[in-house]
Amino acid sequence: MGIQPYLYLSAIMFMIGVVGVIARRNAIIVFMSIELMLNSVNLTLIAFSAQLGNVTGQLLVFFVMTVAAAEAAVGLAIIISLFRNKQTVNLDEINILKW
Amino acid sequence: MILESIVFYTLAIISIGSALLMVTRRNPVIAALYLILNFFCLAGLYLTLQAQFIAVIHILVYAGAIMVLFVFVIMLLNLGDKQTLNDAISPKKVVAGGLSLALLLELLYIIVYATKDLPAYDVKQALETGTVEHIGKELFTNFLFPFEVTSILLLAAIIGAVLLAKRKLD
Numbered sequence: 347m348g349i350q351p352y353l354y355l356s357a358i359m360f361m362i363g364v365v366g367v368i369a370r371r372n373a374i375i376v377f378m379s380i381e382l383m384l385n386s387v388n389l390t391l392i393a394f395s396a397q398l399g400n401v402t403g404q405l406l407v408f409f410v411m412t413v414a415a416a417e418a419a420v421g422l423a424i425i426i427s428l429f430r431n432k433q434t435v436n437l438d439e440i441n442i443l444k445w
Numbered sequence: 446m447i448l449e450s451i452v453f454y455t456l457a458i459i460s461i462g463s464a465l466l467m468v469t470r471r472n473p474v475i476a477a478l479y480l481i482l483n484f485f486c487l488a489g490l491y492l493t494l495q496a497q498f499i500a501v502i503h504i505l506v507y508a509g510a511i512m513v514l515f516v517f518v519i520m521l522l523n524l525g526d527k528q529t530l531n532d533a534i535s536p537k538k539v540v541a542g543g544l545s546l547a548l549l550l551e552l553l554y555i556i557v558y559a560t561k562d563l564p565a566y567d568v569k570q571a572l573e574t575g576t577v578e579h580i581g582k583e584l585f586t587n588f589l590f591p592f593e594v595t596s597i598l599l600l601a602a603i604i605g606a607v608l609l610a611k612r613k614l615d
Binding site for chain 1: 490567605
């Protein structure tokens with residue numbers, strides 16, 4: 347079995363993540379969709395790493411995971427402070443930067 | 446060969462199903478649990494690609510740390526019934542579905558035409574690249590600087606999270 351099925355799976359999961367980011371209004375679910383997209387890209391990187399016999403792809407996944415951890419910590423802190431100020435995580439109601 | 450396909454397709458179907466359920470659930474706790482299921486399937490897929498180290502790290506970091514953080518925040522915010530954010534079908538959703546379908550078609554087009562005559566990968570070679578030994582050697586020689594910069598990134602994230610979640614900025 348080649349790596350093509352992995353690439354198709356990764357594309358489908360990325361699309362599901364995009365749908366979640368665009369269509370959902372709950373900030374936490376939007377955030378989880380972003381994690382899903384990051385993971386689908388990781389799957390592509392691992393697949394090509396196996397295909398090419400090159401370890402660089404796996405190292406890149408390692409760094410993506412670190413960035414995702416940092417992003418999750420800061421993003422959830424932002425959601426907590428937003429909830430504290432507006433009592434909601436509905437993204438349609440968080441529009442103070444819009445004019 | 447046939448066993449490999451069975452494992453792959455089982456994991457792929459579970460991961461797509463759990464991703465779909467994650468995006469469509471109304472309750473964020475249930476969505477988080479489906480996302481954890483998806484992460485476990487992904488770890489299995491990494492194992493089928495002979496990336497043992499990344500599979501273990503993925504479970505530790507994602508299922509063990511990031512998702513605990515998510516569930517913790519959901520519990521902390523205590524999103525009750527009025528917070529269910531009832532998402533009905535709206536024009537915005539239809540547009541979102543159309544746009545992401547276009548994106549999927551583009552990606553599939555690229556994959557089909559770019560990997561048309563890609564040979565099946567060398568399992569023996571892949572087995573060697575995925576070991577802790579190989580990754581550690583590469584990480585602490587050629588990628589030492591990015592590795593050290595990562596520690597600064599994590600420090601910045603810790604400070605940022607504490608500052609943002611603090612009750613009063615004074």
